[in-house]
Amino acid sequence: MMIKRDLLILFVLACGAGAMPYIGSEFAVSMALTCLMYVALSTSWALFCGTTRYMSLATAAFFGIGAYAGALALELLPWGLVIALGAVLAAGVAALMGAAVLHLRGTYFAVLTFGMTELIRHAITYWEKQVTGTVGRVLMVVPDRDTVYLSVLGLAVLAVLCTIVVRRSRFGLALVGIGADEQRAQTLGVNTRLVKVAGFALTAAFAGAVGAAMSVRWTYIDPATVFNPFIGFQTVLIALIGGAATLWGPLIAAVVFSLLAETLRLQMPQLYMMSLGMLLILCVLYLPGGLASLRFPRAAR
Amino acid sequence: MSQKPAAGLKRRTLVQAAAASAALGFPAIASAQAAPVRIGYTMARTGPWTTGAQVSQEPNYLLWAEQQNAAGGLLVKGVRRPIELIASDDRSDIETCVRSYEKLMGSDKVDLILAPWGSNANFAVAPLANRFGYPLLGPTALSRRLIEMKLPYFFSLLQQPAPMMNALVDMLKAQGVRTMTAIYVDDLFGLENYAALKVALQGTGISLLEDKSYPLGVKDLSPVLRSMKDKQPDAFVGLTYPPDTILASRQAKEIGFNPKFFYGSVGTAFQLYRNVMAASAEGVLGMGSWNSKSSPAAKAYFDAHVKKFGAAKEPDRWASGATWAGLEILTAAVAKVGLDKKAIRDFVAAGTHETLLGKIRFAGSENIGTPGTVGQWQKGEFEVVWPKANATATLIAPKPNWV
Amino acid sequence: MSLGSWAELIASGLITGGVYALVALGLNLQYGLMRILNIAHGEFLMLGAFLTWAAHESLGWSPLLMLPVSFLLLGALGLAIHRLVFRRLTLTSANLDVFEARGLMVSFGLMFLVQNFAQSVWGGDLRGYDYLAEPVAIGGAQFAGNKLLLLGLALVISGALIALLRLTLLGKGVRALMQSPTGAQLVGIDTERLHPLMFGLGLGLSGLAGCLLSMSYTISPGMGEPYTVTALIVITLGGFGSMTGALVGGLGLGVVEALGMHFSNPSLKSLLSYGIFIAVLLWRPNGLFTRK
Numbered sequence: 003m004m005i006k007r008d009l010l011i012l013f014v015l016a017c018g019a020g021a022m023p024y025i026g027s028e029f030a031v032s033m034a035l036t037c038l039m040y041v042a043l044s045t046s047w048a049l050f051c052g053t054t055r056y057m058s059l060a061t062a063a064f065f066g067i068g069a070y071a072g073a074l075a076l077e078l079l080p081w082g083l084v085i086a087l088g089a090v091l092a093a094g095v096a097a098l099m100g101a102a103v104l105h106l107r108g109t110y111f112a113v114l115t116f117g118m119t120e121l122i123r124h125a126i127t128y129w130e131k132q133v134t135g136t137v138g139r140v141l142m143v144v145p146d147r148d149t150v151y152l153s154v155l156g157l158a159v160l161a162v163l164c165t166i167v168v169r170r171s172r173f174g175l176a177l178v179g180i181g182a183d184e185q186r187a188q189t190l191g192v193n194t195r196l197v198k199v200a201g202f203a204l205t206a207a208f209a210g211a212v213g214a215a216m217s218v219r220w221t222y223i224d225p226a227t228v229f230n231p232f233i234g235f236q237t238v239l240i241a242l243i244g245g246a247a248t249l250w251g252p253l254i255a256a257v258v259f260s261l262l263a264e265t266l267r268l269q270m271p272q273l274y275m276m277s278l279g280m281l282l283i284l285c286v287l288y289l290p291g292g293l294a295s296l297r298f299p300r301a302a303r
Numbered sequence: 304m305s306q307k308p309a310a311g312l313k314r315r316t317l318v319q320a321a322a323a324s325a326a327l328g329f330p331a332i333a334s335a336q337a338a339p340v341r342i343g344y345t346m347a348r349t350g351p352w353t354t355g356a357q358v359s360q361e362p363n364y365l366l367w368a369e370q371q372n373a374a375g376g377l378l379v380k381g382v383r384r385p386i387e388l389i390a391s392d393d394r395s396d397i398e399t400c401v402r403s404y405e406k407l408m409g410s411d412k413v414d415l416i417l418a419p420w421g422s423n424a425n426f427a428v429a430p431l432a433n434r435f436g437y438p439l440l441g442p443t444a445l446s447r448r449l450i451e452m453k454l455p456y457f458f459s460l461l462q463q464p465a466p467m468m469n470a471l472v473d474m475l476k477a478q479g480v481r482t483m484t485a486i487y488v489d490d491l492f493g494l495e496n497y498a499a500l501k502v503a504l505q506g507t508g509i510s511l512l513e514d515k516s517y518p519l520g521v522k523d524l525s526p527v528l529r530s531m532k533d534k535q536p537d538a539f540v541g542l543t544y545p546p547d548t549i550l551a552s553r554q555a556k557e558i559g560f561n562p563k564f565f566y567g568s569v570g571t572a573f574q575l576y577r578n579v580m581a582a583s584a585e586g587v588l589g590m591g592s593w594n595s596k597s598s599p600a601a602k603a604y605f606d607a608h609v610k611k612f613g614a615a616k617e618p619d620r621w622a623s624g625a626t627w628a629g630l631e632i633l634t635a636a637v638a639k640v641g642l643d644k645k646a647i648r649d650f651v652a653a654g655t656h657e658t659l660l661g662k663i664r665f666a667g668s669e670n671i672g673t674p675g676t677v678g679q680w681q682k683g684e685f686e687v688v689w690p691k692a693n694a695t696a697t698l699i700a701p702k703p704n705w706v
Numbered sequence: 707m708s709l710g711s712w713a714e715l716i717a718s719g720l721i722t723g724g725v726y727a728l729v730a731l732g733l734n735l736q737y738g739l740m741r742i743l744n745i746a747h748g749e750f751l752m753l754g755a756f757l758t759w760a761a762h763e764s765l766g767w768s769p770l771l772m773l774p775v776s777f778l779l780l781g782a783l784g785l786a787i788h789r790l791v792f793r794r795l796t797l798t799s800a801n802l803d804v805f806e807a808r809g810l811m812v813s814f815g816l817m818f819l820v821q822n823f824a825q826s827v828w829g830g831d832l833r834g835y836d837y838l839a840e841p842v843a844i845g846g847a848q849f850a851g852n853k854l855l856l857l858g859l860a861l862v863i864s865g866a867l868i869a870l871l872r873l874t875l876l877g878k879g880v881r882a883l884m885q886s887p888t889g890a891q892l893v894g895i896d897t898e899r900l901h902p903l904m905f906g907l908g909l910g911l912s913g914l915a916g917c918l919l920s921m922s923y924t925i926s927p928g929m930g931e932p933y934t935v936t937a938l939i940v941i942t943l944g945g946f947g948s949m950t951g952a953l954v955g956g957l958g959l960g961v962v963e964a965l966g967m968h969f970s971n972p973s974l975k976s977l978l979s980y981g982i983f984i985a986v987l988l989w990r991p992n993g994l995f996t997r998k
Contacts, residue, residue, distance in 0.1 A: 055807060057807060057810065057811070102988060103987075103988065106987070107803065109741075109743045109806050109807070109810055110987065112743075112810055113743070113938055113942075113987070114984065114987050114988075116935075117935075117938075117939075117980055117983050117984050117987070118984060120935070120976075120980050121977070121980040121981060121983075121984060124973070124976045124977040124980060125977060127973065128973055128974065128977055131973070235814070235818075238814070239814070239815075239818075242811060270826075272822040272823070272825050272826035273826075275818050275821075275822040276818065276819050276822045276823055276826070278815075278818055279814075279815040279816065279817070279818030279819035279820075279822070280815065280819055281815075282811060282812070282814060282815035282818070283791060283812050283815035283816065283819070286795070286808050286811045286812050286815070287791065287794050287795065287798075287812070290798075290808065
C-alpha cells in the first residue's frame with residue numbers, strides 16, 4: 003500500500019521536474035537543477051547516515067572524486083559512462099575508507115571522514131602539481147544544459163527510488179538495526195561490517211555521480227572548488243533538518259533550502275547561512291527527528 | 304543710444320537663456336523617455352573572493368554607472384540612456400555565478416553584462432557568454448588556459464603571466480641580480496606564473512637557488528623564509544595572493560630577511576598593503592601597471608574614485624586600472640555601434656583603444672597592448688618602475704631594510 | 707644550515723605549536739570532560755581576535771589589556787551557550803553516544819552561525835594591526851616580539867591549567883568527572899556547576915588564543931576553521947582528555963610542521979599533517995599518550 007503511494011508521488015514529481023527544461027525559463031531550470039542536486043545528495047546521505055547514525059562528512063570528497071573522474075573521462079567516454087565512472091570510483095574509495103574506519107563510532111567517524119576529505123584534496127592537489135604539472139582541469143567539450151539537467155534529475159529520482167526500495171528490504175532493516183543498537187544487530191546475525199561498507203559505498207556512488215554531472219557546468223575545476231567542504235556541510239544540514247530518518251524529509255528540505263538560499267542571496271546572503279545554523283541547532287534541541295517528523299511521526303526517534 | 308545695446312543685450316541674453324534651458328530640458332526629456340540600458344553582473348560580496356572583488360572590481364562598476372548617469376546616461380549611438388545595474392552577490396560560489404548569468408542572459412535578456420571576479424568564475428561564465436553572444440571583458444581573469452579556449456566573445460584585460468614575468472626578470476637582470484629564491488601558491492595563478500618565471504630565467508645567468516610551493520590559506524611561511532634567508536639571494540619573488548603577500552612580507556620583516564629585491568604578486572598594489580606594512584612597504588616590488596601619474600585620464604579616475612568612496616578606499620594599482628580600462632572600451636563601443644552585441648564584440652576585437660593604461664588592443668582574447676610591468680612602493684605611492692616607457696618613477700635599488 | 711638557523715627553525719615551530727596547544731587545551735577540556743566535540747571552537751578564536759582588533763582600532767586599548775578581557779568575555783559566552791544549548795541536550799539524550807552525536811551537530815550549527823555573524827558585522831576584508839612587531843634578537847636568532855609573547859603566554863597558561871587540574875580541589879573534581887561521571891556524582895561532585903564552568907573556560911582559552919594571534923596575523927571571518935582542524939589533530943595525537951598530551955602534541959606538531967616545511971615544502975606539509983592524523987586515528991584511536 004505504502005510503497006505504491008510513495009512510487010506514485012515520486013512519479014508525479016519526476017514528471018513535473020522533467021517538463022521543466024521545455025516549459026520553464028532559463029532561471030527556473032537552473033534553480034530546479036540546484037534543488038535536484040541537493041535532493042540527490044541529501045537523500046542518498048540520509049539513506050546511510052540517517053539510518054545507521056554514522057555521521058559522514060565525506061560527501062565533498064566523493065563529489066570531488068566524481069568531478070575529477072568526469073573531467074578525465076569526458077573526452078574518452080560517452081556521457082552516461084562518464085557519470086557511471088564517477089559513481090564507481092567514488093564507491094570504490096568509500097569501500098576502502100569504510101573498511102578501514104567503520105569500526106569507529108560516532109564522533110571519531112565524523113572527524114575522520116572530514117580529515118579524509120581534506121587528505122584527498124591535498125593529495126590530488128599535490129599529485130596534479132607534481133605529476134601532471136597543472137592544478138585544475140579545463141573541460142572543453144561539455145554536454146548541453148538539458149542533458150545535464152536530465153542526468154541530475156535521473157540521479158535524484160534514482161536516489162529516492164533507492165531509498166524506497168532499501169527501506170523495505172532486509173538490507174534496509176539491517177541498517178536501521180545498526181543504528182538502533184549495533185551490538186545487538188551483530189548478535190542477531192547481521193554482518194554489520196559488510197552492511198556498513200555497502201551502505202557507505204552506496205551513498206558515495208550517488209555523490210560521485212552528481213559530482214561528475216555538475217562539474218561540467220563550471221568549465222574549470224580545481225581541488226579547492228570541487229572538494230569544497232561546504233557541499234558536504236550543506237548536504238548534512240539539509241538532511242538533518244529535513245529529517246534524516248524519513249523518506250521525504252531530505253527532499254522537501256533540499257527544495258525549500260535551495261529556494262530560500264536564492265531568495266535570501268539577493269537580499270541578505272549571510273542571513274541564509276546564519277538561519278541554517280540556527281535552524282539546525284533548534285532542530286537538534288527540540289525536534290531531533292527533523293522537520294519531517296512533524297508529519298510522519300512514526301519515523302521519528 | 305544707450306537703449307539699443309542694452310535692449311540688444313537683453314534680447315541676446317534672453318535668447319541665450321532660452322536656448323540654454325531648452326538644451327538643459329531637452330536631454331532631460333529625452334532621457335526620461337529613453338529606455339534604460341540594463342547591465343547585469345554578479346560580484347563576490349561575501350566569501351573568500353570578497354577582498355579582491357570589492358577593491359578591484361565592483362567599486363569601479365558603481366563609479367562608472369554613476370558617472371555616466373550624471374552625464375545623462377550612457378551614450379548609445381548619439382542618444383543618452385540611463386544605466387540600470389542589475390547586480391547580485393555570488394557568494395564566491397561558481398554555481399551561483401553560472402545560475403545568475405544564465406538568468407541575466409537567458410531569462411532577463413539584459414543589454415550588456417559585466418564580468419565577475421577571478422579566474423575561476425570567468426572560466427565558468429565566459430563559455431556561457433559566448434553561447435549567448437554577449438561580449439565579456441574580464442579584468443581579473445588571468446590564465447593562459449582561458450586564452451587558449453579561443454572564445455570570440457571573451458576578452459582578458461590583465462597582462463598574462465609571461466609578459467609580467469619577462470618584465471620582472473628583464474628588470475632584475477639589468478640590475479645585476481645573480482641569485483633568486485621564489486615561493487608560489489598552489490593555484491593556477493601560482494603555477495602559471497612559476498612556469499613563466501622559469502622560462503624567463505633561461506639564459507639570463509640568474510640561478511634559482513630555492514623554490515617552494517605552498518597551499519592556499521597557509522598560516523605560516525617563516526620556516527621557508529628562514530631557510531631562504533640563509534641562502535642570501537639577491538632577489539626574492541613571491542607568486543602570491545593578497546593574504547600570503549602580506550604574510551610573507553610581515554614574516555620576512557620579523558626574521559630580518561632583507562634581500563635586495565623583494566617582490567610580491569597580487570595584493571602588493573592594494574592600499575591595504577600600505578596600511579598593514581606602513582613604513583616597511585618602502586621599496587617592495589609587485590604587480591602594478593598604473594597610478595594617477597600615468598596619464599590625465601588615470602588621474603581623473605583616481606580622483607573620482609577617492610571622491611566617491613573616500614580616501615580610505617583607493618583603487619588598487621593593477622586590476623582596478625584594468626577594470627576601468629575595460630569600462631572605457633565598453634563605453635566607446637556602445638557610443639559607436641549601439642547595443643548590438645555582435646557589433647560591440649567586433650569593435651572591441653578589431654580596434655586599438657585609448658584607455659588610462661595606454662593603448663589596448665586584442666589578439667584573440669589576449670590584451671597585447673599593455674606590456675608587462677613592475678611596480679614599487681615609494682614614499683606611500685605605488686610607482687611603475689619598469690619598463691621605462693610606462694614608468695612613473697625610477698627604481699629604488701636595493702630595497703631599504705625593513706623598518 | 708648553521709646551528710643558529712636550526713635553533714631558529716625549531717623555535718619558530720614551538721611558537722606555532724604554542725598556539726596549537728592553547729586552542730587544543732580548550733577543545734580537550736570540552737571533549738574530555740563533557741564529550742562535546744565543539745567544531746565551532748575556532749570560530750570563538752576568531753571572535754576573540756576581532757574583539758581585540760575592534761577594541762584596538764576604535765578604543766585604542768592595548769591588546770595586552772584585551773587578553774583578560776577577551777578571556778572573560780568569551781568565557782561568559784561559553785557559559786551562556788552551555789546553559790542555553792548543551793544543558794538541554796544533556797537532559798534529553800538517551801545515552802552518551804546520542805549526546806555526542808547531537809553535540810557535534812549543534813556545534814556544527816554554531817559554526818555556521820558565528821562565522822556568518824562575524825562576516826555580516828565586519829565584512830570579508832582582511833584586517834590586521836601591528837603590535838610588538840619589533841624584532842628581538844636572542845643569541846644569533848631574530849624573532850618578533852609578539853611571537854615571543856605568544857609562546858611565553860601559551861606556555862604559562864597551559865602550565866597553569868595543568869597545575870589547576872592536578873593540584874586544586876576543583877581540578878581534582880574535574881578529573882574525577884572525566885574518569886567516571888557517575889562515580890564523581892556519587893561522591894558529591896557538582897556536575898551542574900562544573901560543566902558550564904569548564905565549557906566557558908574552554909571557550910575563554912579559545913578567545914585568548916585569538917587575541918594573541920591578532921597581534922601578528924591578519925584576521926578574517928574564516929580564520930578560525932583551520933585552527934579547529936589543527937586542534938582536532940592535536941587532541942587526537944595527544945589523546946582525548948589528556949591535558950599534557952594536548953600540550954606536548956601541540957608543541958610537537960608545530961615543530962614537525964616547521965621541519966617538514968623546511969625539508970619539503972608547505973604543500974606537502976598539509977598532506978603529511980592529515981596523513982598522520984588519519985593514521986593515528988586508525989591505529990591508536992585513543993591517542994598516542996593515553997594508557998589503555
